[in-house]
Amino acid sequence: MKNVYFLSDAHLGSRAIPHGRTQERRLVNFLDGIKHKAAAVYLLGDMFDFWYEFKLVVPKGYTRFLGKISELTDLGVEVHFFIGNHDIWCGDYLEKECGVILHREPLTCEIYGKEFFLAHGDGLGDDDRKFKFLRTVFHSHTLQCLFSALHPRWSVELGLEWAKHSRLKRENGREPDYMGEDKEPLVLFAKDYLKTHADINYFIFGHRHIMLDLMLSRSSRLMILGDWIHDFSYAVFDGESMFLEQYIEGETAL
Numbered sequence: 001m002k003n004v005y006f007l008s009d010a011h012l013g014s015r016a017i018p019h020g021r022t023q024e025r026r027l028v029n030f031l032d033g034i035k036h037k038a039a040a041v042y043l044l045g046d047m048f049d050f051w052y053e054f055k056l057v058v059p060k061g062y063t064r065f066l067g068k069i070s071e072l073t074d075l076g077v078e079v080h081f082f083i084g085n086h087d088i089w090c091g092d093y094l095e096k097e098c099g100v101i102l103h104r105e106p107l108t109c110e111i112y113g114k115e116f117f118l119a120h121g122d123g124l125g126d127d128d129r130k131f132k133f134l135r136t137v138f139h140s141h142t143l144q145c146l147f148s149a150l151h152p153r154w155s156v157e158l159g160l161e162w163a164k165h166s167r168l169k170r171e172n173g174r175e176p177d178y179m180g181e182d183k184e185p186l187v188l189f190a191k192d193y194l195k196t197h198a199d200i201n202y203f204i205f206g207h208r209h210i211m212l213d214l215m216l217s218r219s220s221r222l223m224i225l226g227d228w229i230h231d232f233s234y235a236v237f238d239g240e241s242m243f244l245e246q247y248i249e250g251e252t253a254l
Contacts, residue, residue, distance in 0.1 A: 002039035003254075004111055007234040008120065008206025009227035011086060013061055014049035017229055027228050028064045030247045031072060033254045038077050040111075041069075043100075044206040044225060045084025045120025053091035066098055073099030082107075084206065085122040112239040114201040117193065121207030121224070125189030175209040187214065190222050202242060204235060213244045 010027055017023060031041070051059060069079050081100040083090055094100045106119035181187050190203040194216060203222040211226035211233050223244055226233030232247045236254075245252065 001112070001239045003034070003037050004040045004042070004237045005034055005038055005234055006042045006044060006118075006204050006223075006225060006236075007228065008044035008082075008084070008225045009046045009209055009229070010065075011046055011049040011227070011229060012065060013059070014229075017049075023228060024062070024065055026232060026247070026249060028068045029249060030232075030234070030254070031065075031068045033252075035072050035075055035077065037254060038072070040078035040080065041072060042080045042118060042204070043069075043082065044118060044204065045082045045122070046086045046206060047081070047084070048087040051087040052089040053093050058093050066094075069100060070098045080107075080118075082118070082120050082206075084120040108197075108200070111237060114237075115199050117190075117197075117200050117203045119205055121186050121205035124205070125185035125187075125192070127185075178210050178212060181214070184208075184212075186224060187212075187216075187222060190216060190220075194220055202237075211244060211246075 010023065011017065012020070012024055012027075014020060034041070047065075048059075048062065073079050079098070079100045080103060081090070081094055082103045090102060090104075092102075095102050103118075106117065106124075108115065108117050110116070178184060181191075186203075186205050186208060190200075193203075194200060198220075200220055203216070203220070205222070205224050206227075208224050209227045209229070209231075210224055211231055212222070212224040214222045216222055221242065223235050223242070225235060225244070226246075233245065234247060235242060235244050237243075247254075
C-alpha cells in the first residue's frame with residue numbers, strides 16, 4: 001500500500017521570502033523523493049503566493065515545481081490541487097498541462113477506509129469581516145473579468161506586491177501562534193462540523209502556517225499542516241497511521 005501525502009502553503013514566488021529559490025528546490029526534492037512511494041499528493045492551497053491565468057498567459061517561473069508535479073501525474077500519482085486565498089484565480093492550465101485534479105471547494109472523501117475533510121481553511125470558522133469581504137471580492141467573477149482586462153505587466157505586478165505587503169505587515173512575516181482550542185477558528189469549525197458529521201476521521205487544513213495535531217474525539221483528529229517557508233512540513237497517511245512531519249534534506253525518511 002502506497003502512502004498519501006498532504007502539504008500546503010509554499011507561497012512560491014513570494015517577494016517577501018528571501019530564500020525563495022532554495023525553498024522551491026527543497027519542495028521539488030521532497031516531491032522527487034516520494035514519487036515512487038505515493039498513491040496521491042494533496043496540495044491544500046497557497047502553493048503560489050500569487051497566481052492568475054489569462055486566456056493565453058500564465059505567470060512566469062515555478063518551472064521546477066510545475067515540472068515535478070507533471071512528472072508525478074505522468075507516473076500515475078494523483079495530485080490534488082486546492083485553491084487557497086493566494087492562488088484563487090486558477091483556470092484550466094494546471095489541469096491540462098500538469099494533470100492535477102483541481103478543487104475549488106472543501107472536499108470530503110474516503111482514503112483507505114477513513115473519512116477525510118480536506119480544505120485550505122480560509123473562511124472556515126473565521127468571523128473577521130474585513131477578510132470575509134476581501135474573500136468575496138477576490139472570488140467575484142465580474143471583478144476577475146475586469147482584472148483580466150489589465151495588461152499582465154501591471155496586474156501581475158499588483159498581485160505580487162499585494163501578497164508581499166500582506167506578509168510583511170505580520171511580525172517577522174509569520175502568522176500568529178496557536179490561539180488555543182477555544183479561539184482557533186479551524187478548531188472551532190471542525191468541532192462544530194463534527195456535531196452533524198460524526199463520521200469524519202481526519203480534518204486536514206492549511207492556511208494558518210502552524211503545525212497542529214489535535215484529537216477532537218476518540219475517532220476524529222485535526223491537523224494543520226504548517227508551511228513550506230519555515231516549517232517544511234507535511235502529513236503522511238499509510239493507510240493505518242497519520243504522521244505530521246518536517247522535511248530535512250538528507251535525513252528525513254519519506
